[in-house]
Structures are given as C-alpha cells and as structure tokens.
Amino acid sequence: MxxxxxxxxxxxxxxxxxxxxxSLIQAAxxxxxxxxxxxxxxxxxxxxxxxLLKQPIDWPKVTVFHLDEYIGLPxxxxxxxxxxxxERFADKARIRQFNYVNGENNxxxxxxxxxxxxxxxxxxxxxxxxGENGHLAFNDPPADFDTEEPxxxxxxxxxxxxxxxxxxxxxxxxxxxxxxxxxxxQQILKSKSIICSVPDQRKARAVxxxxxxxxxxLNPASILRQHPATWLFLDKASxxxx
Numbered sequence: 001m002x003x004x005x006x007x008x009x010x011x012x013x014x015x016x017x018x019x020x021x022x023s024l025i026q027a028a029x030x031x032x033x034x035x036x037x038x039x040x041x042x043x044x045x046x047x048x049x050x051x052l053l054k055q056p057i058d059w060p061k062v063t064v065f066h067l068d069e070y071i072g073l074p075x076x077x078x079x080x081x082x083x084x085x086x087e088r089f090a091d092k093a094r095i096r097q098f099n100y101v102n103g104e105n106n107x108x109x110x111x112x113x114x115x116x117x118x119x120x121x122x123x124x125x126x127x128x129x130x131g132e133n134g135h136l137a138f139n140d141p142p143a144d145f146d147t148e149e150p151x152x153x154x155x156x157x158x159x160x161x162x163x164x165x166x167x168x169x170x171x172x173x174x175x176x177x178x179x180x181x182x183x184x185x186q187q188i189l190k191s192k193s194i195i196c197s198v199p200d201q202r203k204a205r206a207v208x209x210x211x212x213x214x215x216x217x218l219n220p221a222s223i224l225r226q227h228p229a230t231w232l233f234l235d236k237a238s239x240x241x242x
Contacts, residue, residue, distance in 0.1 A: 002230045004211075006239045010199030014047025017233040021048075021125055021195040022055035028124040028192075029061050034096065036063045038126035038183070038191060039089065040137070041081040043167045045129055048197045048233075049089050052127070059093040065118055067128065067137040067188075069101035070177040071153070079169035079176075101151070101181050110181055111151040118150050118187065126191035130198045130221040133159040134206040138182035143220035150187040154180055185223060194230040196221075201237040208241040 007013040028035035039049070066085055075082045082100045090098045099117050102110055133140055140157040161176040170176045188194070198207055210221035211232075224230050 001228060002225055002232055004232045004234065006234045006236060008236060010047050010235045010237075013197060013199050013233045013235045014049075014051045017048045017127075017195050017197045017231070018051035018055055020231055020233075021052060021127055022057055024125045024193045024195075025057050025062065029058055034061045034063065035124045036065070036121055038065050038067060038123055038128065038188070039085060040067050040128045041084045042129055044199055044203070045127070045197060046088075047199070048127060048195075053089065053092050057093075060096050062093075062095055063097045063099070064090070064095050065099045065114075065123070065183070066101055068180050068182040069103035071103045071107055071179040071181060073103050073177055075102075075104070079164065103181055107153045107179075107181055111149065111153065114151045114181075115149065123191040124193065126188055126194045128188065128194060128196050130196065130203060130206050130210060131160060132163045132202055132206055133157065134209055134219045134221045135160060136185060136188055136220050136223070138180040139185050139220050141220055142217035143185055143223075145185050145217050145223060147184050148186055149184055151181055152184050154182045156180055185220065189223065189227055191227075192229065194224065194227055196224060196230060196232045198232065198238050199235045201240060203238045204241045207234060207238050211242065 005016055007016055025035045069081045073080050138154050140160050156178055164176045165173045209219045213219050215222040
C-alpha cells in the first residue's frame with residue numbers, strides 16, 4: 001500500500017519525509033539493535049538528507065548502502081555520487097558502515113562485492129527518488145523488473161543523461177557517462193519500507209505516469225504501487241498533474 005503526502009514546498013517535503021523515515025529507522029534499531037538503509041542522491045534529495053541529519057537517530061548503529069554510481073567517474077568529480085554522499089551525509093553522521101558503489105572498479109567485480117554485502121541482512125528503509133523519465137536508481141525505461149541480482153550494470157538513456165546535464169552536474173551533455181552501476185528494481189523492492197521523495201514541477205509527468213499509468217517497465221517507478229509499505233512525498237509542483 002502506498003501513502004501519498006503533498007507538502008506546500010520541497011523544504012516541507014524533505015522535513016516530512018525525514019520524520020517518517022527516522023521513525024522507521026528508530027523502530028528497526030529498537031527491535032534488533034541496528035538498522036540498514038539505502039540513500040539516493042541527486043538534486044531532489046537535498047532537503048531530505050539535510051532534514052534527516054537533524055533527526056534523533058543513533059547513526060553509529062546504522063549501515064548505509066547507496067543506489068548507483070557512474071562507471072569510470074573519479075570520486076573527485078563534482079558529479080560523483082560517492083562525493084555527494086560523503087560531503088552531504090557521511091561526513092556529518094557517525095555511520096556504522098557506509099557501503100559506496102565504486103564506479104572506478106571493474107563493474108562485474110563491484111556488483112559481486114556489493115551483492116555479498118547487501119545480502120547479509122534485509123534493508124529496513126530505502127530513501128529513493130524518481131527520475132524525470134520515471135527511473136528508480138538508474139533503471140531507465142524499459143527497466144528490468146525481473147533480475148534478482150542486487151546490483152547491475154546499466155546503459156543510461158538520453159533523457160536520463162539530459163537530466164544530469166540540466167541539473168548542472170556536468171558542463172556538457174557529452175561529459176555525462178553512458179553507463180552506471182545501479183541497484184536493481186527487485187533489490188529496492190526487497191526493502192521493508194520505502195520513502196520516496198519527489199519534488200519539483202519537472203517531475204510532475206513522471207509522478208502522474210507512476211501513479212496513473214499501468215505498472216510497466218516503461219514507467220519504472222510504477223512498480224512502487226506493488227510494495228506493501230511505501231510513502232510517497234510530493235510538493236505542490238510535482239503533484240501538479242494529479
């Protein structure tokens with residue numbers, strides 16, 4: 001079952017998503033002494049991550065995985081998701097273990113390494129977003145709904161690469177990598193709870209398609225409607241076509 005919340009602004013959206021997510025993390029820690037979570041990156045997650053850091057969470061008891069990373073992009077590059085999470089989150093919270101996706105490693109070996117780590121125990125909370133083309137992580141349409149591999153090597157479509165360029169992560173479209181390592185759809189869905197934060201008018205069409213079009217690999221985020229515990233946080237702009 002999906003619960004939908006619409007906030008007046010993306011700041012309020014981030015705050016509400018963080019409060020709900022923190023309560024789920026705290027419940028996991030209380031139940032078993034630790035929690036395992038997934039964090040997304042991108043411009044849409046700024047407010048959520050900032051608000052999450054302010055929540056009363058026992059971070060040394062939390063293990064973090066992240067969703068995806070460009071293949072071949074150095075960690076020092078401004079668009080590196082490892083750099084994004086380290087500077088915006090990991091350096092500000094005493095995380096128990098932060099499992100980055102290393103896009104500079106051999107992709108086959110890196111997917112196998114991450115598989116071993118993530119399969120040790122279930123994920124309690126996944127914090128994710130939806131791309132302008134409806135993707136989850138870097139699972140662009142048509143997304144693979146079937147693979148059970150937790151991390152996969154993917155090709156990035158033109159719409160996805162254009163989004164990364166327009167958001168200012170790269171100086172030209174040609175600089176945007178064409179391949180990435182991504183958490184798979186099925187691995188995301190294995191999370192006990194999902195917090196999906198989607199602000200901004202540019203995401204309105206993807207939100208509408210995800211909620212109102214048939215569940216299909218052509219609308220990757222539509223699969224969230226099959227998850228038993230998903231909370232979708234929108235602002236008025238991203239909910240504008242509903």
